Amino acid sequence: xxxxxxxxxxxxxxxxxxxxxxxxxxxxxxxxxxxxxxxxxxxxxxxxxxxxxxxxxxxxxxxxxxxxxxxxxxxxxxxxxxxxxxxxxxxxxxxxxxxxxxxxxxxxxxxxxxxxxxxxxxxxxxxxxxxxxxxxxxxxxxxxxxx
Numbered sequence: 001x002x003x004x005x006x007x008x009x010x011x012x013x014x015x016x017x018x019x020x021x022x023x024x025x026x027x028x029x030x031x032x033x034x035x036x037x038x039x040x041x042x043x044x045x046x047x048x049x050x051x052x053x054x055x056x057x058x059x060x061x062x063x064x065x066x067x068x069x070x071x072x073x074x075x076x077x078x079x080x081x082x083x084x085x086x087x088x089x090x091x092x093x094x095x096x097x098x099x100x101x102x103x104x105x106x107x108x109x110x111x112x113x114x115x116x117x118x119x120x121x122x123x124x125x126x127x128x129x130x131x132x133x134x135x136x137x138x139x140x141x142x143x144x145x146x147x
Contacts, residue, residue, distance in 0.1 A: 001041045001104070002081040003142040004030040007054055011074045011132035013122040020128070021120025026071035028132045031108060032081025033101040035094055041144040042104045046111035048147055049073070054138050062138070066117070073112055076122040076130055077105050098125060 005027050012022035029049060034041075054062045055069035066073075079101065083090035096104070102124050112119050122128045 001034060001037050001045045001108075001142075001144045002032040003045055003049065004078070004081065005049060005052065005140045005142060006132060007135045007138040008074075009133040009135045011130070013074060013076060013120070014129040014131075015123055015126045020122055021074055023072035023074045023118070023120050025069065025135070027066060027073050028130070029073060029075045030078035030081065030130075031075055031105060032078050033096040033104050034082055035096045035100065037096060037100070037104055037144070039104070039107065042107040043111060044144050044147055045142060046108045046115075048142055049108075050112055050115045050117065052140065052142075054140065067115070072118045072120070074120045074122075074130075075105075075109055075112070076128065077101070077124045 008026060008028045010024050011028040013020045027049065051065055053065045055064035057063040079092055079095040082095040083092055084094060105124060109119050109121060
């Protein structure tokens with residue numbers, strides 16, 4: 001799995017003109033599922049998202065985890081994170097098909113909620129407009145093959 005995690009002051013997702021989800025301070029997470037991913041990768045990336053200490057402490061150092069910072073999560077499915085860009089037209093054959101990706105995407109959301117986070121989401125496969133006010137900016141790329 002891959003995630004692009006951005007620390008935000010606020011973020012929202014709109015589908016068909018309606019706000020589907022919005023958060024205040026927290027993480028906007030764009031989450032991609034690889035065709036070879038399984039439950040282990042979902043658990044690993046959820047744990048990393050929920051424990052990544054990238055909020056500032058009283059000394060301005062990134063040392064505070066999201067729970068202690070009162071963070072919320074907006075998790076958006078993003079199959080394009082596994083784009084193959086060898087040619088000028090990206091290919092997406094490495095991204096998991098919906099029958100695999102949806103349950104794993106939902107498992108990540110469930111595990112984050114179990115850790116006490118308020119989690120908002122987009123809608124898998126929908127055309128979404130995502131807005132964010134980035135904080136820092138701080139953006140981290142997570143890949144379960146590297147964790």
